[in-house]
Amino acid sequence: MEVRYEWDVGIDGDEPRRVAEQFESLCIEHGVPMGVVFKFQLALDELLTNVVSYAFGQDAADPAIKVTLHLTDNRVMAVIQDNGRAFNPLLDAAKPDLDLPAEDRDIGGLGIHLTKAFVETLEYERRDGWNRLSLVQPTEAHQEENA
Numbered sequence: 001m002e003v004r005y006e007w008d009v010g011i012d013g014d015e016p017r018r019v020a021e022q023f024e025s026l027c028i029e030h031g032v033p034m035g036v037v038f039k040f041q042l043a044l045d046e047l048l049t050n051v052v053s054y055a056f057g058q059d060a061a062d063p064a065i066k067v068t069l070h071l072t073d074n075r076v077m078a079v080i081q082d083n084g085r086a087f088n089p090l091l092d093a094a095k096p097d098l099d100l101p102a103e104d105r106d107i108g109g110l111g112i113h114l115t116k117a118f119v120e121t122l123e124y125e126r127r128d129g130w131n132r133l134s135l136v137q138p139t140e141a142h143q144e145e146n147a
Contacts, residue, residue, distance in 0.1 A: 016048035055084025
């Protein structure tokens with residue numbers, strides 16, 4: 001199996017959920033194990049929510065967000081690209097203090113921390129005015145979930 005799908009994502013707050021739901025439908029249609037779908041979908045939704053919420057100022061000219069999905073027999077890969085402010089969540093996001101109770105923690109950083117735990121590979125680059133986040137998760141470790 002090899003499937004590619006692309007979304008143009010608006011900057012409306014409902015867009016991450018729309019993409020995440022369509023991602024889930026495509027994965028189910030193509031037999032991706034539910035354990036992979038669930039974790040990857042959470043990571044995708046979290047990252048897109050951050051882009052929609054923080055990448056663009058009020059006066060952003062022509063904001064653009066694109067998501068490319070690539071499914072194969074042994075992996076799920078997504079690339080999120082936006083032309084917003086340069087921001088590397090792997091280096092620039094706050095580090096959550098997991099030793100503190102939730103109500104005592106500073107806001108920020110927990111989503112990227114969870115995202116890193118949900119996917120095997122998460123990489124960032126800034127190229128030609130675009131942020132680019134790549135997420136990769138192998139599926140073979142979860143094959144028994146669809147048996």
